[in-house]
Amino acid sequence: MKTLIIVSHPSVLESGSQQFLIQSLPDDEEITLHILEETYPNGDIDIKKEQKLLVNHDRILFQFPFYWYSSPPLLKKWQDEVLTEHFAFGYRGNKLKDKEFGLILAIGLPEKEYKTGGREGFSISELTKPFQAMAKKTGMIYLKPLTIFQFSYMSEKQKKALLIEYQQYISLEQPITLKSREEWLLKELEKTPQETLATEDALFILEEVREVIEDNRIELDELKLHLDNYDDK
Amino acid sequence: MKTLIIVSHPSVLESGSQQFLIQSLPDDEEITLHILEETYPNGDIDIKKEQKLLVNHDRILFQFPFYWYSSPPLLKKWQDEVLTEHFAFGYRGNKLKDKEFGLILAIGLPEKEYKTGGREGFSISELTKPFQAMAKKTGMIYLKPLTIFQFSYMSEKQKKALLIEYQQYISLEQPITLKSREEWLLKELEKTPQETLATEDALFILEEVREVIEDNRIELDELKLHLDNYDDK
Missing domain, CATH: 3.40.50.360 (Flavodoxin domain)
Structure with a gap:
């Protein structure tokens, strides 16, 4: 694209x-x-x-x-x-x-x-x-x-989050889903040589990953709820 | 103004x-x-x-x-x-x-x-x-x-109506009311020397005047209706 x-x-x-x-x-x-x-x-x-x-x-x-x-x-x-x-x-x-x-x-x-x-x-x-x-x-x-x-x-932290949002807005397939954001983050992590990561950057990226995983859990929980409702009928 | x-x-x-x-x-x-x-x-x-x-x-x-x-x-x-x-x-x-x-x-x-x-x-x-x-x-x-x-x-008729609307938009006190439109039309009629009116223009202005009077009548009728309702209570 x-x-x-x-x-x-x-x-x-x-x-x-x-x-x-x-x-x-x-x-x-x-x-x-x-x-x-x-x-x-x-x-x-x-x-x-x-x-x-x-x-x-x-x-x-x-x-x-x-x-x-x-x-x-x-x-x-x-x-x-x-x-x-x-x-x-x-x-x-x-x-x-x-x-x-x-x-x-x-x-x-x-x-x-x-x-x-x-x-x-x-x-x-x-x-x-x-x-x-x-x-x-x-x-x-x-x-x-x-x-x-x-x-x-x-x-500084908000600006870094903005950069991620900006680059995803430019290049991620729409609609931006949890799955595509996860994949993008993993790809970016792979590209980053471990030793060049300043401690602060590493922490920031880890935090982003954690956030995505949390979103993931919420979505999965909702799905589970739907399935439970469905089973009850 | x-x-x-x-x-x-x-x-x-x-x-x-x-x-x-x-x-x-x-x-x-x-x-x-x-x-x-x-x-x-x-x-x-x-x-x-x-x-x-x-x-x-x-x-x-x-x-x-x-x-x-x-x-x-x-x-x-x-x-x-x-x-x-x-x-x-x-x-x-x-x-x-x-x-x-x-x-x-x-x-x-x-x-x-x-x-x-x-x-x-x-x-x-x-x-x-x-x-x-x-x-x-x-x-x-x-x-x-x-x-x-x-x-x-x-x-041509629509364009003439537009001109009146335009000039009223520019110079009439807001909000533009029936009363102010009536006054504007009467003033414009007074300014126009009778003998310079081409037949078509004269007809058009007369039509405008008629429209205003019709609006007037509708408004008066509505007022009358309200008063009637009020008397019934």
Whole structure:
């Protein structure tokens, strides 16, 4: 599965969260990083090239800061110019059909403010309706967004957990299941030479493994409960 | 009451609907028309000038084509750069508080597609959440949007009705009531020299007046019904 990460940020080099995410990306031919402001500093988008990029990938991700509850201007320009009729929608416009589409949002306020009565007053599910509608119109499968609330206040431990979530969001088969997360973690553990593990990292990964196993137990318990109910009938 | 109409369109001179609306605007010092792409062809926004414009008006309207369920890129840039902390929100950021905010949206598909199960799948109320959230954050009063569906398919009669609706949206006190619409129509009738009225225009205005009177009658009938119910108790 090939993933295209389209990053948009008015000053991406100065963004702590964007740099953190971008620098974490593995050197993997299945993953294409595409920073719009770096590719098109004058804003003149090469439409044919962009459409070809889209066609050549299976999962399309928009990664951007959620200023004023929407995308940066260059990403909006990209949408308006690249997602044309007969390519992305309309008669024979099926080039994006059945691809996966996801949002990776850097958000300035804490999650609890994004609900009725909170300071922002609307949920992320409500505020991203325009992107959900875009996915619908183009026939793409809308993934649950990866939301990053208040990156600058995150602890080191939270940042490490974010990295795992980010890399799974980019490369794991959807829907992300307990089984796929387990397999991903085991694969990553195998890749890591035992002696290079700093103690703190090792502890962190062990903790992740423990969490997965706990989730596993809960799921198994639920299954058992269902089976018990079934036997009773 | 002073109204600021901020128009954004990637090629405003070529837009039939935008030209139709813009050319209908009366020469009125209470109304400021501000076309972003004409003022800032290079996209370099004069932030101080824009903030001053906002402060000097009571009703702020965004007028744009609803491409990909959002604003054109330059209007998004304007939002990101002009609506700064300490001006539009945050500590002492109360410069827009209690102003009215409205959207004038040119929309390509018919209204019936904008609902669950329709081709677009989402309502205009859902798709405009980011603007509702912006109004909330800046303390502005969010007006019911003026939605213009499929302008290019409108009949002459529908276009004339749109002009009346547009001019009322720009200048009438909110909420727009039957009484204020009646007064507006009577004022416009008084301003029109009888002999300049083309027959068709005269008929159209008479029809509008008739419609208002009919609405009036329905409202009065309902009131009467309520009173009757009250007497019965």
